[in-house]
Amino acid sequence: LAPIMFGDETFGDRIYNESSGDNDSNNNKLGGAGAITASGAPGLPPDDEDNNNSKKNNENYQNEKQQKRFDELKDIYNKDNSKTDLEIDGQLIKQNGGNRYSTRIYESQNLSDKQIYNYAEELAGQPLTKVKDGIYTARLQDGTNITLRNVSNSNTGARWTIDIKNNPTLLRLYNGLNKAEIKFK
Numbered sequence: 507l508a509p510i511m512f513g514d515e516t517f518g519d520r521i522y523n524e525s526s527g528d529n530d531s532n533n534n535k536l537g538g539a540g541a542i543t544a545s546g547a548p549g550l551p552p553d554d555e556d557n558n559n560s561k562k563n564n565e566n567y568q569n570e571k572q573q574k575r576f577d578e579l580k581d582i583y584n585k586d587n588s589k590t591d592l593e594i595d596g597q598l599i600k601q602n603g604g605n606r607y608s609t610r611i612y613e614s615q616n617l618s619d620k621q622i623y624n625y626a627e628e629l630a631g632q633p634l635t636k637v638k639d640g641i642y643t644a645r646l647q648d649g650t651n652i653t654l655r656n657v658s659n660s661n662t663g664a665r666w667t668i669d670i671k672n673n674p675t676l677l678r679l680y681n682g683l684n685k686a687e688i689k690f691k
Contacts, residue, residue: 572631576675579629582610583679583686592688595621602691603662608683611662614690619656622666622690626654629668648674664689 581589582601590601590610594617603611614622623642627634630644630652637643640656650673656666668688670676676683 568628568631571628575625575629576673579670579686579688580675580679583676583683592625594625599690604687604689608685609687609689611664611689611691614665617690619666623654626652626668629670650674658689660689662689663691666690 578589578592581587582592585606592599592601592612594614597616599612599614599617601610602613623634626642627644630646632644632646634642634644634652634654642654644652646652651669651671653669653671654666655669658664658667667690670686670688672684673686676686
């Protein structure tokens with residue numbers, strides 16, 4: 507399936523641009539078409555070594571964001587921890603309901619659909635794959651399945667739900683917590 511695009515950027519492009527401090531993807535970059543390299547020669551494609559370093563930096567950045575997200579989830583699902591709120595895109599999102607065990611409901615009126623989608627991708631640490639309209643999924647190397655969906659059978663009024671299944675961190679937290687839900691109203 508084709509990667510999900512945000513304007514003219516993919517998830518990887520966006521994460522790389524954020525991590526390198528370049529938020530304007532239209533700027534000429536060193537080595538880009540028409541750029542002048544340090545030697546004064548017209549821009550050539552970067553060496554494979556430089557390309558590999560960029561990929562490693564991007565991967566490290568994605569892994570750090572993903573770890574931060576799962577650390578937050580571990581806190582909000584730990585009944586002995588008083589933390590209940592999530593920080594998404596610099597905004598503190600308040601929990602408003604759910605059950606003691608697997609479901610957390612958040613007031614997300616200040617978040618756009620794109621911000622919720624980006625949050626789900628940060629949890630996945632990779633681009634989500636569109637299954638069908640309103641359903642996106644990713645399978646992680648550790649066996650975790652993450653699904654973002656805007657369809658629901660419950661009466662919670664959620665516009666988006668993230669299902670997290672078989673995550674080793676959450677399974678250790680509560681023996682048998684093989685499915686956690688984060689609902690955004």
